[in-house]
Amino acid sequence: MRTFIGIDLGSTTTKALLIDENETVLGRGITNSRSNYDVAAAVSKQEAKIGARFTLFHQALGSRGGAARLLSTLERNFRLEQFLSELGRLEETCMSYLDHPRFQGGKQALKESLSAVFRRIESEASDIYAPGASRKSDFFRDIAGSRFMNLAESASREAGISFETLLNIYDKSILEVESRVSPDETVARQFRNGLSRAFRETNGTDIAEAEAREALAKVLAIELEETYVVGTGYGRVRLPFPKEHIRSEILCHGLGAHMMFPGTRTVLDIGGQDTKGIQVDGNGIVTSFQMNDRCAAGCGRYLGYIADEMKIGLHELGPIAMKATKSVRINSTCTVFAGAELRDRLALGETRPDILAGLHRAIMLRAMSILSRSGGVTNEFTFTGGVAKNEAAVKELRQLIRENYGEMTINISPDSIYTGALGGASFARRAVIS
């Protein structure tokens, strides 16, 4: 089947979205940008295709009893299969490094330690992907990395070898593993194995395993032809395809927001590196825009620095800020001063939730300035980008919009991170089907 793909290469993550000829979204994929946009584009595209196969499989199963449950169980088990494949590749790569002359003396001890670590991770894998288990990140690098750190430390201690050496081997290997894109056959195998696991887990579905297998085989046989691919985002010039396939992220975000919420007139997008205020007309055409200059103050990256400074995960910032009883006034959203600003307030005895609430407000004040420079806020207002997932940021934004522009419809899609990719996919479709 003909498909149209938009790829949004952000500074932090790369997103791909795949639509069919009728502009129906079939699949979405996301990966970390890892300073290698070629790989990030290929991985996210493969992920979007995986998403599309899930959608097609869902369509094939219809709405029969247990279909939804089977699908979600399959998805979890597919991810487990995917994780195990990657883990296998990671182990292989780590082991291959041991042939290097510098490991000559301690090769055996290192091999045993690594092997023990990988066996442990392998045994924990089912729990990581157990029903209801929460994961801080869905990226292999993050999940495998944090487990490896924990286990390698004790393994190295026990074996009397250097933790640094194990870490060094891991760092080199993860880069290599990350740079490989799973071929379609591997993905198909993961699907099939995932389905077997799902049936072992699921009871009481109306769908027979043989029937599901047959349906899955048909779905996996469908060729997802990349009829037209459009690239957008920060790393778009690095995309391995011609210039006509590249669209500005501002236009893609404008069109994507319009497609998600056709009433949209103003879009705010806060990504890792950029904050953009965009005005669109009734057809999703950008009429005006403003963005931050070279300084990334108040963008997603700023929150990243704050999280690092506090030694917590990025996704934890919002929930902590929501516990605030007041908002501390923060003067600078300069990323360079982020740490100093934070320590300054802590030294004055302010609590972490109150400081974080203030930081979120400061970011949104800066966004409001960019919005007003782009032409203000007109109903409806759509907020997109990674920061739209942060509840504290959204809370401050809602309040500031109300204070400055009155009551307004504020749209935030759970898939807001894919807005640019959606616009890109739509541009791709329009390049072929007018």
Place this chain on the structure above:
Amino acid sequence: MSGREVVKSNSQLVQKEMISRNYDRITDGNHKVSSTFVPGNLNELLMCFDIANNLPEINAIQNAMRKKSGDMITEAERAGHSEDVCTYVKADIGMMAKGNIAPNGKPFPNPDILLLSYTGCFTFMKWFELLREQYKCPTVMLHVPYAADGTPTRNMRDYIVRQLKEDVIPALEKVSGVRFDIDRLREYLRKSAAAEDDMVWMLESTKHRPSPIDCYFGGVYYMGPIFTAFRGTDEAIEYYRLLRLEIQERIDKGLCAQTPEGDMPEERYRLVVEGPPNWTSFRDFWHMFYESGAVVVASSYTKVGGIYDYEGFRHDPDHPLETMADYCLGVYTNRSLPTRVDMLARNIREYDADGLLINSIKSCNSFSAGQLVMMREIERITGKPAAFIETDLVDPRYFSAANVKNRLESYFQMIDQKRRLGGSSAAGV
């Protein structure tokens, strides 16, 4: 970008020689030297006293294009000048601190006089205060009233003429030891007007499709002689005659704008640009336009020294002091925001442009203040899309290529969408 070979025309080579001759004149030790600013400069008057004309902004630009301004700015900041101060000033102060070497490799002499035509840029005053402190030389200021209501008045003109008679001319006589001869001034002004006719023809040549030249990046070269030490000279007349012939030839051949990369292959976008260019990444900046097929058909920066194509101003040898007063009053930074809006909106219409692009300069308040308001107003009047980018004059730290390119590409694609569908149906490709 330095690896690319630069394509230069005859007129450019001639201009290069002119500039280098002027630097030799300034640094040869045989001439009295004045420092003065580009907007509303009194070159013809300085010529009456055989005084060489040294323009600090031009030095800053020369240093920026030679990638030297960054170190000079750092030097000035080390001496206590803030990050937010005009970077022309800091490049100049830093150049002095680093030995005050002219682009020809010889040391600049201390100026014999600082001649300040104050034409709307408040920083100029402070800049010359710093220089006066440094050089302890005579300083004379010509105060040009701000044309706040759009049109300069008779009183304003008289006020300037009186200052010329009572302050400026006596000061120049004193420094140079040369007696003022009004007929000599008339002769120079006659030559100015002759060059100005060809220069305005050049400005208006971009009404052709495709435009034979770029009137922003290319324009700053073409404006060079008329805005600096050559207005009133035979050299300037010859330069603009030559330039006119070159442009005419380009029109006859149907060529697109001339660029350092050669002729632009295709003209896809016609823009009007407000604001000075960035000098530290000048070629990279121009290249972003070149690769998208964007040509600038009119720009406010090519009016920064004086405005010739709005009310038809030409220097008038029959009213020598009055005409110099009018020239100073008409300077772009001395014009009110509504006048600037009218000027740019007219440019968009008359040059059949696709829209307005503002290059807002971080450290230049005299240009940047009010630009967003102007942009909205011009969008409203013309119905054409506008966009806003931010760079700096000569501070390399403030040029973010990825950011500028992102905004430019978005703008060009916005024009595409608007052009194809007029915003009336579904967004196009």
